[in-house]
Structure formats: structure tokens, C-alpha cells
Amino acid sequence: MSTLTIGKQSRITLGSKRKKRSNSFRTQKRTTLSNTRKRPQRRLAGIGQFMVRCVMLMLTLSLVAVLGVGLLFGYRYLTTHPYFELKEIHVTGIDRLNRGDILKSANIGLGLNCLDMNVGEVEQRLSANPWIESVTVRREFPNRLRIGVEEKVPAFWIRQGDGLYFADASGRVIAPMHPGEMASLPILTVAEGLDEGPAVLRGILEKMKEKKTPFTQSQTAWIKLTSAHELEIYLDGHAGGRGLTVRFGTDQWETQLERMKVVWRDLLRRNEFKDAAIIAASGEKIWIKKREPSEG
Known part of the structure; x- marks a missing residue:
């Protein structure tokens, strides 16, 4: 009995395996057929989408071209109206x-x-x-x-070669002076290598403009910035045209100017101003060189 039972169970087991294999084969066959049917449909859908994209791209390009032509026409119309x-x-x-x-x-x-x-x-x-x-x-x-x-406002004349040029308050050349141009400006001479030169020039001109100097720009014949770092100003209308030279150090010119103004007033008070040929500042001192008797 036990042997038969085992045999039956074995048959049943074998039979069930065959059925499973048969069912699996049928399922795979159906899936293959289904996929085979879907592939043409997917290809057709992909081609359709590609065609739609091409049409949309062509429409977009056409619209851009129309807008470009319209804008160009509009611009030409406005710029000639x-x-x-x-x-x-x-x-x-x-x-x-x-x-x-x-x-x-x-x-x-x-x-x-x-x-x-x-x-x-x-x-x-x-x-x-x-x-x-x-x-x-x-x-x-x-x-x-x-x-x-x-x-640009000319403040000086400056010589370059054989020509005379206008220069601004910093001593920068503006343009050449042409025949027939009239101006009353001092002639400027600047030694090379004076980095403080432009600032000193602007400062002394500003003082003149504000009437904080005992002389004016119109009285000035020339201004020099020397290699000794000195500022020299020549006033040609002083003492009946005999002239007066004023000299400062470029590093202390503002302080020295204030001291010089005191000496200037004192010379006028004592009626000795006309005898001065040079008024110079040196450090904290102001010294005066009087005119030679032959110059009187």
C-alpha cells in the first residue's frame, strides 16, 4: 500500500509540473504576440510625435521671421519719419x-x-x-x-619747443595758441620730477581767486616750479614796472604765505615796499632783498 501511494503521489507531482510548464509556455507565447503587436503601434506614435515637433518648429521659425521683418520695417519707418x-x-x-x-x-x-x-x-x-x-x-x-x-579753463601759457600752449590750473597742456587768440596769462615753467607741482599750482591759484594773497593772477608775469622745490612768482607791475619776485618752498608754501603777508603789510606801512626786489621764505623766516640803487 505504501508503495502505491508513493507512486500515485509521484504521478500527481509529475502531472502538475507538466501542466505548469504548459501554462507557462502559453503565457510566454501570448506575451510575445502582445509585444509584437504593440511595437508597430509605438513606432507609429513616435513618428507622429516627431512630425508634430517638426511642424511646431517650422511655425515658430516662421513667426520669428515675421516678427523680425516687422521690427526692421518699423525701425526704418521711425528713423526716417x-x-x-x-x-x-x-x-x-x-x-x-x-x-x-x-x-x-x-x-x-x-x-x-x-x-x-x-x-x-x-x-x-x-x-x-x-x-x-x-x-x-x-x-x-x-x-x-x-x-x-x-x-577747460586756461590758467597759464606754457612753452613747448617753438610753440606756446594753453595749460590748465594743474599745468596740463590744453591746446596750442593760434595767431589772433588773445589772453592775459602768466607763463608757466615746471622742472621735471616735481610730483607736488600740480597740487601747488592749483593751491596758489585758488588762494589768488579767493583774494587770500597780496597779489593777483593778473599781476603775475610768470610762475616757476624749480628743481630746488621752490615756487617763484614774478610780479611785473610792481614798483612802476621794476618788478618783484616772490619765493616759497613747495612743502610749506601755505604757512610761509601767511608769514609773508605780515611782512608785506609792514613794508607798506613803513613805505619801503617799493624798494624790495625779492621777498623769499626760507623755513620759518622771511627775508627781503632790496633793490640796488642803480635800479631805482
Whole structure:
């Protein structure tokens, strides 16, 4: 009995395995058939999506092209329309230069289209003028332009080679002096290697302007900054044209100027000022060189 039971169980077991294998084969076959049917559908869907993307891309490019042409046409229309033609150009801040000089340097004029004009380029052209320190250019639509100019102010004449040049308060050359130009300025001479030179020049001119010196710029014939670090000023109208030289050290010139003013007033009070040929500061002292009797 036990042997038969084992045999039956064995048959049953074998039979169940065959059924499982058969079912598994059928399932795999169905899955394979199902996948085979889905692949063409997926390919068709992928092709469709690609075509849609191509159409959308073409539509986008067409739209961009239409917009570009429209913007270009609009720009050309606005930059040639008479409504934006310049009818007013206001120029302020000029003294030495005149309106014609400004318009010529800027290369602009009435009738120019306000939109077509490049403000940055106009400012660059004006800044290239040697007499212009700074400039601002501003459009006021539809047809007005404002130009604000700050000119360089000449304070000296300075010699370079055989020519005479205008120079500013720091001693920087501005432009050559041309025949027919009139000005009353002192001649400046500066020794090489004086780093303090520009600051000293600006300072003494500011003192003159504020009337804090016993002499004025108009009385000054020349100014020298020497290699000995001294500031020399020659006043040609002193003592009936006999002249007076004033000398300071560049490192203490402001303090020495205050001491010199005391001596200056004392000479005037004693009626001895006309006899002075040189008034010089040396350290904390002020010394005076009187005129030779033959110079009187």
C-alpha cells in the first residue's frame, strides 16, 4: 500500500509540473504576440510625435521671421519719419567755444533723425575736442536735443619747443595758441620730477581767486616750479614796472604765505615796499632783498 501511494503521489507531482510548464509556455507565447503587436503601434506614435515637433518648429521659425521683418520695417519707418527730425538743439556751458564749434565737433545738425542718432557717439566726438572737460548729451523726444558742456579753463601759457600752449590750473597742456587768440596769462615753467607741482599750482591759484594773497593772477608775469622745490612768482607791475619776485618752498608754501603777508603789510606801512626786489621764505623766516640803487 505504501508503495502505491508513493507512486500515485509521484504521478500527481509529475502531472502538475507538466501542466505548469504548459501554462507557462502559453503565457510566454501570448506575451510575445502582445509585444509584437504593440511595437508597430509605438513606432507609429513616435513618428507622429516627431512630425508634430517638426511642424511646431517650422511655425515658430516662421513667426520669428515675421516678427523680425516687422521690427526692421518699423525701425526704418521711425528713423526716417519727419516727426522725429531735430528742430531744436540747445547748447549750454560754452564760453571760449561757440555753438558752431560744438555742432561741428559733434557732427550733428537740424534735420537729423532723433531716433537714428547715437548719443554715445556724439558724446565721444565732443569729448575729443581739447577744450572740453566733460559733456552730456540728452534727447528730448520727439525733436529736441540738449548738450551740456564743461570747458577747460586756461590758467597759464606754457612753452613747448617753438610753440606756446594753453595749460590748465594743474599745468596740463590744453591746446596750442593760434595767431589772433588773445589772453592775459602768466607763463608757466615746471622742472621735471616735481610730483607736488600740480597740487601747488592749483593751491596758489585758488588762494589768488579767493583774494587770500597780496597779489593777483593778473599781476603775475610768470610762475616757476624749480628743481630746488621752490615756487617763484614774478610780479611785473610792481614798483612802476621794476618788478618783484616772490619765493616759497613747495612743502610749506601755505604757512610761509601767511608769514609773508605780515611782512608785506609792514613794508607798506613803513613805505619801503617799493624798494624790495625779492621777498623769499626760507623755513620759518622771511627775508627781503632790496633793490640796488642803480635800479631805482
